[in-house]
Amino acid sequence: MATQKPRILIADDEKNIRFTMTHALERSGYEIAAAVNGEDALKQLEAAEFDLLLLDLRMPGMDGMEVLREAAERYPGTRVVIVTAHGTVENAVEAVKLGAADFIQKPFSPTEIRDLVAQILDRGHIRTEEAHDYATHLALAKRSINQRRLAAATAYVKQAIAADPGRPEAFNLLGVLQEIEGDRHGALKNYRIALDLNPSYEPARRNLSRSGEPPIPGTLSLG
Amino acid sequence: MRAILAGEGKTLYYLARQFTAKGHHITIVDRHPDECEALARRLEKSVVVLGNGSDPAVLEDAGARQADVLVALTPEDQDNLIACQVARQMFGVPRVLALVNDPDNEEIFKRLGVTEAFSATRIIATLLEEQAALEEVINLLPMAEGRIQVAEVVIGEKAPARDKTLQELDLPADTLVAGIIRAGDVHIPRGNSRLYLGDKVILIGRPASFGEALRAVAGEEA
Amino acid sequence: MDRSDLYIIVAGCGRLGARLASELSRTGSSVVVIDRDPSRFAALTAEFSGFHLTGDAIEQEVLRSAKIEQADCFLATTNQDNINLMLAQVAKVIYGVPLVMARIYDPLRSPVYERLGIDTISPTELSAQEFLRMITARAGLEPASALRNGR
Numbered sequence: 001m002a003t004q005k006p007r008i009l010i011a012d013d014e015k016n017i018r019f020t021m022t023h024a025l026e027r028s029g030y031e032i033a034a035a036v037n038g039e040d041a042l043k044q045l046e047a048a049e050f051d052l053l054l055l056d057l058r059m060p061g062m063d064g065m066e067v068l069r070e071a072a073e074r075y076p077g078t079r080v081v082i083v084t085a086h087g088t089v090e091n092a093v094e095a096v097k098l099g100a101a102d103f104i105q106k107p108f109s110p111t112e113i114r115d116l117v118a119q120i121l122d123r124g125h126i127r128t129e130e131a132h133d134y135a136t137h138l139a140l141a142k143r144s145i146n147q148r149r150l151a152a153a154t155a156y157v158k159q160a161i162a163a164d165p166g167r168p169e170a171f172n173l174l175g176v177l178q179e180i181e182g183d184r185h186g187a188l189k190n191y192r193i194a195l196d197l198n199p200s201y202e203p204a205r206r207n208l209s210r211s212g213e214p215p216i217p218g219t220l221s222l223g
Numbered sequence: 224m225r226a227i228l229a230g231e232g233k234t235l236y237y238l239a240r241q242f243t244a245k246g247h248h249i250t251i252v253d254r255h256p257d258e259c260e261a262l263a264r265r266l267e268k269s270v271v272v273l274g275n276g277s278d279p280a281v282l283e284d285a286g287a288r289q290a291d292v293l294v295a296l297t298p299e300d301q302d303n304l305i306a307c308q309v310a311r312q313m314f315g316v317p318r319v320l321a322l323v324n325d326p327d328n329e330e331i332f333k334r335l336g337v338t339e340a341f342s343a344t345r346i347i348a349t350l351l352e353e354q355a356a357l358e359e360v361i362n363l364l365p366m367a368e369g370r371i372q373v374a375e376v377v378i379g380e381k382a383p384a385r386d387k388t389l390q391e392l393d394l395p396a397d398t399l400v401a402g403i404i405r406a407g408d409v410h411i412p413r414g415n416s417r418l419y420l421g422d423k424v425i426l427i428g429r430p431a432s433f434g435e436a437l438r439a440v441a442g443e444e445a
Numbered sequence: 446m447d448r449s450d451l452y453i454i455v456a457g458c459g460r461l462g463a464r465l466a467s468e469l470s471r472t473g474s475s476v477v478v479i480d481r482d483p484s485r486f487a488a489l490t491a492e493f494s495g496f497h498l499t500g501d502a503i504e505q506e507v508l509r510s511a512k513i514e515q516a517d518c519f520l521a522t523t524n525q526d527n528i529n530l531m532l533a534q535v536a537k538v539i540y541g542v543p544l545v546m547a548r549i550y551d552p553l554r555s556p557v558y559e560r561l562g563i564d565t566i567s568p569t570e571l572s573a574q575e576f577l578r579m580i581t582a583r584a585g586l587e588p589a590s591a592l593r594n595g596r
Binding site: 016023106109148 | 450452473475477493494495496498510511512514515516517
C-alpha cells in the first residue's frame, strides 16, 4: 500500500478549475481523477478508494456541503479539502465542523495547491474527533495565517475559541486576522480580550502597543 | 508660493480663491472645458489650463518647472497618483499632495512618493468619532502631532466613572487620568482616588483608544 | 520552477488582456484575469483554463483576493494608462511581484516608470517601429515619383 501513489479526486463543475488543479498536481506524482458534480463525486468515491477529495462548495445539483457530509460519514479514510470562492468564512466554519481537513480559496497558484495537498497527505490521518481540540485548531490557524489563507484561518480560530474560550492565544490570533483585513478597531478589542484573559500574555501586549494610533510598523505577533 | 491645483468641481474654485487672496500664484488644471471657462471668468488672478493633470505636456503648460507644490484633487485615485509622480519626477516639483478617494490607498500613495496623501473618508470618519465626544468634554487637544490627545472631562450625573476609584475604571491600557480638578484644586490622582459628581478629569491617551476612554469616564453620548 | 508553472495576474480583460490570458493559459501558466465587467470574460478563448475575478483591480481588496503576493508576473492591460501605471507600481513596489508589465497608449511618461523596473509597452510605439522597419526594408525600391517621371 505504501508504495502506491496517493489518489486524489477533484470535484468541481468548472472545467477550467479541474484542468488547473490536475495540471498543478499531476507533476507531483499523484493519481488524479475528476468529478463534474456532487453526485459524480460520490459515485467515484464509492467505486474506488481516494486519499484526498478536493471539493468545490458551490456546484449545481447536490452542493459541496452535502457531499462533504456524506463523504465524512461513509469514507472516513478520505481527507477533504474545500475549495471556495473568496470571502466565504461562514461556509468555512461550517465545513470544519463537518470534518473538512482544510481549505483553499480561489484563485490559487500551482505552488499553493501543491503545498497544501502535500501537507495534508503528510499530516497523516488525524481523526476529526482528535482535531477538535484547542491546540490543533490553533496550530492550523497559525499555519493558515502564514500562508495568507485568511478565511480558513478565521474558521480555525473560531473553532479554537469554541473549544476553549478561556485562553488568550486564539483571541490574539483573531485580532491579528482582523488587523490584516483592515479592521483595526476589532483587532484592538480582541488583543485586549486576550490580555484580560492573561495579562502576562506577551504577543497580545506587543500587538496592542504596536497597533495604536498611528500604527507603528512592526511584525504581527502570532504567539 | 507657486501652486498647481489639478482637479475639478467647486473645491478647486474655493481653494484657488483662498490662495490667491493670500498672494500665492495659482494655476488650475481642469479637464472640463466648461469648468475651465467659468473658472477663468471668476478667478482673474489665476491661470487656468485645460487638460489632464497627469499629462506631462499639460503640466509643462501649467508651469510645473517653476511650481513649488502640486495638489491633485480629482475623483480618480490613479489620475492623482500619476499627476503627482509626473510633477515630481519629470518637472522636479518639490511637494506633491494628493486626494485619496479610497482610504486604502493613503498608505500606498505615500510609499509611491506622494509627499502627503489625504483621504476625505478618513478625515470625516475621524471628525465624526471626535464629535461623538460628549458635551462633558470641555477641551480636546491633540498634542505631539496628533499622536496624543488630552481632554478635560466633567463627571456628570450618569457618568460611569461617578463614585468609582480609578482602579475600578475600565480604562484602555494606553490612557491615563493625569489630574482631578475638584472645587478649584488640582489633585494628582492615585489608584484609589475616587471620582465624584462635578469633578473635572484630565485624561491623556493615544487617539486610537481615546474614544473608549472617554466612554469609560463620561459614558455614551450626553 | 519551470516556465509553464507561473502564476500570472492579468488586470483588464479587453482585447489585449483576453488574448494574453488565453495564450498564457494555453501554454500552461496559472492565470487570473480581473475585470470589473464580468461580460468581458466572454472574450477569453475556450482554451483559457484559469480563474476570473470580477472587481476593480485598483482596489487593494480585489488584488489581495487575487493573491497578488504570490504572483510571478503581473500584466496591467486595462484601457486606461493611469490605471495601468498605478497597478503596475502597486504590484512591483507594494507586493514585490518579480515581473511587471503595463500597456501604455501614451509613451511620453514611460521613462518615469522604467526607472522603477516596470516595463511599459506602447502600441503606438510598436506600430511606428514596425512601419519604419518595413519602410527601411524596402528602401531599395526606387521612389514612385522617379518611376512616374521616367515614363
